[in-house]
Amino acid sequence: MTDPGWAKHLADILRRNGIRMFATVPDYIVSHVLEHLTADAECRVVTVTREEEGVGLLSGAWLGGRRGALLMQNSGLGNSVNALASLNVASQIPIVLVLSHRGDLGEFNPAQVPMGQAAGPILDALGIRWIKPSSVAELEAQGDGLVKLAYTRRLPVAVLLPPELTGGKQG
């Protein structure tokens, strides 16, 4: 059984690590996290038109002294690859990526599968450290450390949200 409290745990991890600026192209799964963030007057959530735009915006926010996280589906990782590589990795600008992991266990939509299977290898190829917690306990055990690493190393990090954690999306 998945713990329906996973989304609040994730929102709390981001907030207690000083992240107040968020960009998103929403999907069904990350919308549960967004609920907590949009209800928080201290957080600013910017809906962008394409995920790559969110990478640029949050990179600017970090240059201006504010930490940011980008919430999206793993399809958005594909839309963001060049900016992550030639802006964040090249210039050493940290951001936190939160990716709902479609296209893996239990997927009902064939169009989601290729990008879902490619997400981990793409992050590896960019040198972006990532975790894929399958339970709230794992999320709590690894989340703070992952966010801390982003700012120590000055590079992006990613949290993949698998259906074991979130319950996934039923077709």
Next chain:
Amino acid sequence: MSATLTRTAATRLLAERLADEVVVTNLGQASLELQQLADRPLNCYIFGSMGQCSSVGLGIALARPDVRVVCLDGDGSLLMNLGSLCTIATQAPKNYALVIWDNEVHQTTGGQPTATAARSNLAAIARGAGVDKAMEARTEDELRGAYDRILSEEGPFVVSVKIAIGRTEGRLDRDVVGFTRRFVQALAAR
């Protein structure tokens, strides 16, 4: 109608007026021009990520509402990220201006025409996206007027500057990490 303003002249006119504003510059010619004419710690040069200049500047403007942010983008690059105009309009930061060097070609790659050489108009697209203060500048007088506004009035602004085709000579200093750290420190101290 062919443009007579040059990017060099247009950049110099801006540089003369700068005080403690942040200037974010697009990869290639925009960065090279500003680096050669007026290198300063509050310049944020972008060396890659074509299309992202306006978005990086928007993020800085949202993070630091106390600082005026001017982006110097190119027509080819902005055409790659037109959605940014919608986000600029929606977020509506008062301290933000996007200036586009519109020479109607992809200058760095050999001068292939962009959509603005045909029928597309970036100021009109910006107005359609919801940026009310969107304008075009074709002469030095119009450009001076636009600079006066973006450096004193509340934005957001989008200014499409019609400039002549032409490459600037010289070589961009690409100490990517060094310039990024210098900018972060300068802005934090501002």
